[in-house]
Amino acid sequence: MLLTISTTRTPATDLGWLLHKHPDKAQSFPLTFGQAHVFYPEAREERCAAALLLEVDPVGLARQRRNTGNELLAQYVNDRPYVASSFLSVALSQVLGSALNGSCKARPELTEEPLPLVARLSVLPCRRGGEGFLRRLFEPLGYVVTATRHPLDAQFPEWGESPYFTVELRATVRLADLLSHLYVLVPVLDDEKHYWVSNDEVEKLLRHGEGWLNSHPEKERIAERYLRRQSKLVRSVLAALDPNDTEEPAEALAAQDLAEERLESRVSLHEHRLATVLGALQATGATRVLDLGCGEGKLLRLLAADPRFTEVVGVDVSVRSLEIARQRLDRQRLPDNLGARVKLLHGSLTYRDARLVGFDAAAVVEVIEHLDLPRLGAFERALFGGAKPRVVILTTPNREYNVRFEGLPAGKFRHADHRFEWTRAQFAEWCAKVCAAHGYAVRIDPLGATDAEVGAPSQVATFTRT
Template sequence: MLLTLTSTPTPQTPDATALSYLLHKHPDRVQSFDLAIGTATVLYPEASAEKTTVAVIVDVDPIELVQSRYRRGKSGDNFSLGEYVNDRPYAASSILSVALSKLFRTALTGTCKSHPELVGTELALTVSIPVVPCGGDAELPRRLFEPLGWDVTAIPVQLDPHLPTWGNSDFVSLTLTGEHTVQSALRHLYVLLPVLDDVKHYWVGPDEADKLIRVAGEWLASHPDSALIMSRYLARRRDLVESVVDRLIPDQAEAQIELPRPDPPLARLRVDAVLATLQRLHVRTIV
């Protein structure tokens, strides 16, 4: 799983290495950190005044991933290819969001003791993620990131480049460009990567609603797809979504945001299918 964040000079920040101060990671060091489900490595392929790029590489341990889900309680989401053979090692997901939170915690909170003047400065940033799940909807990344001021390029990933007739996969290669503070950029990624994936690798509880308000409260209520973001981020738990809406816009919640309706349970779908068949066949007696 790979993410790169690149900074280039602007009139406000002519030295692109400002990115390294904000991230609190030295350009000359390769640092590794333990995660609950693997390891994360931070390094700088390039660090100069003209261009500075930081790369985040997350190696997922499939055994630890499964054990972590059972320790915390299953979130109710099953990966399409099973628990041990799946896309988690390479597709950007909530795992990458958690890694960003751990690696760049001070940047996410807007703290930089050595250069506090940089915290509120917008940098020219480019985010590149080679594999992002989006359920086959290549327009979804644009819908989510463009309202936040990003220029979005989402190129569908082919199932097999050698067999183009097979078509595209459910993934895109995502590139975001724009001028943002590092804190805002990380917060956008932290919230929207799990939304694109529509799966979380850990249990979603009330603390996730508090986290969503804390990280995205400044822009979430005015986002055109706020209902979709809240629903997916909070694992479609209507009670949690309602609590977020009540706190973000208590006076106009119902008028501005249509709350997601929960999917009917499988038992209800079975009953409806049986009733529809009986009606179609004009059945009058059942033995």
């Protein structure tokens, strides 16, 4: 994990005063999760660059944690040592704390001087929003953003793009402001923290967001993701930023899902969609069924209650959603222990997974629109080329129908996490491409009451392997 900060303000070596680290000396600092090293790859009057290198020890971190029995392998095999994350924020606070706080007793005038600075993050994860969200975070703060996206594997370009970018941020700004922006926004982009988020995180966010967060156009999403979507903490931050703003934020994906359901409730679409998919699966004669992107288990509960399905497997990338799904299944009173036939798997729908091979049918309900378009090809290959169920029932919104939803602004998607929404023609074109590539035939039907002008609110495709 590498961050470099450079300047061309003459004499550029004044950067050493601001960072409280001498350009001629490499220094190392022990941290609870590994080690931090500060050194200067370049230190000239015309240009000076300082580097902060973190060595994260995932094995040491795993040994410090109580083993809950979940995700044991993920404790040892993960991207934490290689990408900018909340570990970087901690290192900025502990290793460059004086610079972060804008303190320099030897040269106090430097702390208030805007400098031409370039910050380079070698690997920055931009989860759930990609480059667009990255730019929406930094560009309003005056940065010129250069982002280079990395493929998952350069030797296998068909796997698509990763969520990782090499990012350069250029601006004439105070060093303390640059460090504060990185301190807050890097964990927001990563959408993860390595420690428990509690009330003291509110104070940190307000302190390091002072002077810029209140006017930032993405302040609600920054607060939500920085505070791990804990609604009470998010509300307290937004109230502190603007006491006159009483509007409730969209605090979590669960809240966004609820908003989408309420939006669609006027056409009774949500329950109709689940009933349609259930009926379609029953009509196929399938006994072993996948629910891909099962979320909190609404379709799973219907499948579990039907004895004709002898094996039901729900897959989702969110561990928290799977926990909620399991709790709901455990509370469901099913005769003859029908719920025991339901298994929950943690996995990504964009990777081939041998556990998903051999099933009769798969349901993919309102899932693909949550994938970044560059990852859609990987999803197609994993499902239609890898798992190869006999039948796939897939639903997605009809974008043309959005004009019929009162309160949905023009050009906006139904759900805050949607990456795209397709028209009927676009969906049909995608379905035809999938069939041609993977040996399936498809039938597309409207889902919900059909409007003569814009069609039905949603659309369902039934893929059958030929």
